[in-house]
Each structure stands twice: as C-alpha cells, then as structure tokens.
Amino acid sequence: MILTILLSCWLLALFAQLVYIFFVYARTAWYEDESPEQPKNRPAVTVVVVARNEQENLKELLPVLDTQDYPDYEVLVMDDRSYDGTHDYLKEEAETFQRVRFIHIEHTPEHVTPKKYALTIALKKALHPVVLLTDADCRPEGPDWISGMIGQWRSSQQSIVLGFSPYFRRSGFLNFLIRSETLFTAVQYLSLALAGRPYMGVGRNLMYRKQLFFDNRGFYTHLSVMGGDDDLLMNEVANGDNTVVSLNPDTFVWSIPKETWSEWRRQKRRHLNVGRFYKPGHKWRLGLLTSSHVFSWLLGLPVGLWALWFGLTGQVDALMNPLLIGATGVFLLRLIAFWVVVGRISYRLAHTVHWGVISFMDVMLAVYYSFMGLIVLFTKRRKIVW
Numbered sequence: 381m382i383l384t385i386l387l388s389c390w391l392l393a394l395f396a397q398l399v400y401i402f403f404v405y406a407r408t409a410w411y412e413d414e415s416p417e418q419p420k421n422r423p424a425v426t427v428v429v430v431a432r433n434e435q436e437n438l439k440e441l442l443p444v445l446d447t448q449d450y451p452d453y454e455v456l457v458m459d460d461r462s463y464d465g466t467h468d469y470l471k472e473e474a475e476t477f478q479r480v481r482f483i484h485i486e487h488t489p490e491h492v493t494p495k496k497y498a499l500t501i502a503l504k505k506a507l508h509p510v511v512l513l514t515d516a517d518c519r520p521e522g523p524d525w526i527s528g529m530i531g532q533w534r535s536s537q538q539s540i541v542l543g544f545s546p547y548f549r550r551s552g553f554l555n556f557l558i559r560s561e562t563l564f565t566a567v568q569y570l571s572l573a574l575a576g577r578p579y580m581g582v583g584r585n586l587m588y589r590k591q592l593f594f595d596n597r598g599f600y601t602h603l604s605v606m607g608g609d610d611d612l613l614m615n616e617v618a619n620g621d622n623t624v625v626s627l628n629p630d631t632f633v634w635s636i637p638k639e640t641w642s643e644w645r646r647q648k649r650r651h652l653n654v655g656r657f658y659k660p661g662h663k664w665r666l667g668l669l670t671s672s673h674v675f676s677w678l679l680g681l682p683v684g685l686w687a688l689w690f691g692l693t694g695q696v697d698a699l700m701n702p703l704l705i706g707a708t709g710v711f712l713l714r715l716i717a718f719w720v721v722v723g724r725i726s727y728r729l730a731h732t733v734h735w736g737v738i739s740f741m742d743v744m745l746a747v748y749y750s751f752m753g754l755i756v757l758f759t760k761r762r763k764i765v766w
Contacts (some may be wrong), residue, residue: 381758383683387703390679394710400716403741407574409724413627424452424508425526425587430498431457432466434516437636441516446477450526454507457482499609500598503590513610516747517636518545521629528631529587532624539592539621540614542573542583546730547637554644556733557639560741561748562733567725568669570627576620580663583610585633592617608654615658632730638743652752670749673685677746680711718742 427445431438438457445455458475459467459482470482483505488494503511512529514520532541544566547559569580593613602612614623638644658666683704719742725737733741 383650383701384703386683387701387707388393388677389727391703391707391710393672393675393679393699394714396668397676397714398710398717399627400669400672401714401721404571405721405725406571406573406628407566408571409721409728409744410624411574411625411627418707422527422530423510423516423560425450425454425510425512425530425560426502426506426508426590427453427455427512427526428502428506429457429514429516429638430460430495430502431462431466431516432460432494433466434468435462435466436470436542437516438466439516441519442473442477442480443528444520444523446479447523448479448526449523450530452508453479454567455480456502456506458502459484460494460498461485462486471540474701480555485573496603503598506590509590510587511590511593511676513583514633515584515635518584519634521632521634524630525633528628529626530705532626532628532631534624538622538624538688539589540578540581540618541587542570542578542581542614542618542623542625543587543631543633544570544729545582545584545633545635546732547635550639552641554641555637557731557748558644558746559665560745563726564722564734564741564745566729567722573623573625574667575740577662577665578620578623579615579658579666583613584635585631586610586614588617591661594624602657606653607650607658608627608657610656612657617664627728629730636686648752652755663760670753674746674749674753676711676745678750683707713744715739725739 382412429438429445436697442455442457455477456708457470457480459470467484470484474480474482483501485498485501488497492500499513510530512526529541529543532538536713545562547555547562549555549559566582569578569582572579596613596617599613601616602608618716638647655663655666719735719738722742723738726733726738727735
C-alpha cells in the first residue's frame with residue numbers, strides 16, 4: 381500500500397516534469413531565433429548603468445558601451461552614493477567618451493530602495509524612448525548588443541526584450557553552482573516567455589520602452605522591496621503580446637560571478653525575498669515546476685532503496701510490479717529528456733554548462749532547491765542591503 385502511494389506520487393511528479401520539458405523548455409531548445417531585423421526608423425536608446433563603488437568595473441565597461449555599432453544612443457551612468465573614486469573618475473573621464481554622461485546621487489529617500497530610486501531618476505532623465513539596462517560588472521559580447529536587442533522587435537506592440545546574461549567561467553564548485561542556477565533560471569524565464577507566460581527578466585540584460593515604465597507608475601507597488609527592479613517590474617507589465625526574447629549570441633551580456641560563499645548567500649537572500657511578491661499564477665507555475673523537479677529525485681530515492689531491498693531478499697515478484705516498472709521507465713525518459721533538451725539550451729546559451737554534466741546539474745539543482753526551500757520556511761527575514 382505504502383509503495384503504491386509512493387509510486388503514484390513519484391509518477392505525478394515525473395509526468396509534471398515531462399510536461400514542462402516537452403511543452404515549455406523545448407520551446408527554447410528549438411526556437412528559431414531569426415537574424416535581427418533593423419527597422420527603418422530605429423528608435424534611439426538610452427543604456428542605463430546604476431553603479432555604486434564600481435570605479436574599476438566602469439573603466440572596463442564604458443569603452444565597450446561607448447563603441448556600440450548603433451546610430452543613436454546614449455549611455456547614462458547613475459553614480460549611487462559612491463565613495464571609492466567612482467564620482468571623480470566619471471567627472472574626469474566622461475567627457476572623453478562620445479556617448480557617456482552621468483548623474484551623481486547624493487542621498488536616497490527612506491521610503492524607496494536605492495537602486496529603484498536611481499533607476500527612476502535615470503528613466504526620467506533618459507533622452508530616448510527605449511532603455512537598455514545592464515550592471516557595471518557586466519560586459520556585452522561585442523559592438524552589436526544594442527542593434528541585436530532592437531532587432532528582436534517586429535511590431536510597435538512589442539515593448540520588452542528579455543536578454544540572457546551568462547557568468548564568466550571560473551574554477552571551483554561555487555562557480556559551477558552559479559552557472560548552473562543561471563542556466564536553469566534562463567531556461568525557465570525564456571521558455572515561459574516563449575509560451576506566452578513571461579514572468580521576469582534579468583536586469584543585467586533587459587530592454588523596454590520608457591513609456592511602459594511610467595504607464596505602470598514605475599516601481600510604485602514595490603518601492604520598499606529590496607531587489608525586484610527587474611523581475612518584479614516584468615512580473616507586473618510583461619505579457620505574451622508585448623514581450624520577446626533574444627537568443628542571439630551577439631546580445632549576450634557576460635557577468636562577473638561572486639567569488640565567495642558569503643557574497644553569494646547575500647545575493648540569494650535578495651532574490652528569495654523578491655519571489656514572494658510574484659503574481660499568484662506565476663508562483664503556482666514556478667512552484668509546480670520546482671516541486672516536481674525536486675520530488676522526481678526525492679521520491680526516486682526511497683523507491684530505489686525499496687527495489688534494492690526486494691532484489692537482495694529475493695522478492696522477484698515484487699520487482700515485477702507493473703507500477704514499479706512503469707515508474708522506472710518514466711523516470712529514465714524524464715532523465716534523458718532533461719539531458720537532451722536542457723543540454724541543447726545550454727549549448728545555445730554560450731555553453732553555460734557542459735552537456736556532459738547536465739545530469740549532474742539536474743541532481744544538484746534538486747538538492748539545491750530542497751535546501752533553499754528549507755531556508756525560506758525556517759529562517760527569519762533579515763534586512764537586505766544594496
């Protein structure tokens with residue numbers, strides 16, 4: 381009786397996973413990303429970078445942004461209360477660039493988080509109708525970043541482009557975990573967007589029309605929530621009609637990964653804090669996706685131990701249980717399907733994770749999501765800082 385219930389629950393989790401893999405993830409795996417079409421009247425673009433104590437990163441980033449192959453754009457750097465020399469660097473060097481200007485922020489109102497305040501000021505001061513966001517510790521793939529993102533729009537109804545931002549490869553398990561989670565997060569938000577259910581974007585590589593921001597009253601509904609300047613805004617305004625994605629490698633924006641566990645944990649606390657504010661439908665879809673992933677492995681462990689016990693004790697008839705055989709077959713199908721589909725997506729997304737270790741990533745993410753779920757349930761919320 382217990383084994384039957386266990387196998388039934390395992391099958392439910394596995395079938396849910398197969399639905400996501402074949403009908404959601406596969407959209408990204410086999411999406412035909414057409415060559416960007418440059419409209420005759422290409423809109424002018426403001427690239428926005430919010431930076432705090434990022435002098436060294438800006439020294440590398442600004443020359444790349446200043447030499448984009450696009451006719452009409454500006455780069456607006458928001459210097460958010462920096463004290464490391466960023467302000468002096470911008471004052472001295474901004475004039476040497478053709479496209480760069482900056483605004484220095486002295487203080488932030490108490491009722492709004494610093495980055496959202498800086499972004500709100502940036503969009504008010506932006507000279508152009510389209511904004512393209514990135515961070516100071518990011519590096520566009522090349523000079524075609526802006527044109528590649530703009531080229532994804534095929535109609536005036538489209539207002540959002542969700543880009544991809546991989547992390548640089550480094551040695552060590554932390555870097556592998558960061559790249560794995562980044563890949564799987566991209567699998568989710570890109571695939572659901574292609575399915576007409578966008579729910580988030582990544583502020584390291586995100587473009588939208590300025591008017592969309594103001595029509596939504598900006599960050600009004602979550603001004604005091606630390607984080608969410610990208611995903612909570614997209615959670616509110618993105619839909620299947622106004623959102624497109626870019627899988628064009630020319631539009632990828634590389635990011636510098638965290639190098640210590642403490643830095644990474646602080647970043648994850650901010651991300652977990654934001655997810656609580658998603659729309660109920662989005663939380664339900666993501667909850668089913670995550671829980672089915674976890675239980676497809678978690679329930680498989682006791683089933684495997686049970687089968688091992690049957691084998692060791694010579695209970696051959698029990699091993700021939702049709703439900704056990706069927707569930708094992710579905711599990712193997714799910715394992716292979718995940719490896720093929722997510723492996724292909726990884727291949728398309730800058731080889732973020734090597735195809736040969738996709739199955740290891742699969743297991744690791746199940747453990748990771750279980751661990752993060754326990755953290756959400758049993759830890760007190762802490763004040764999170766920018």
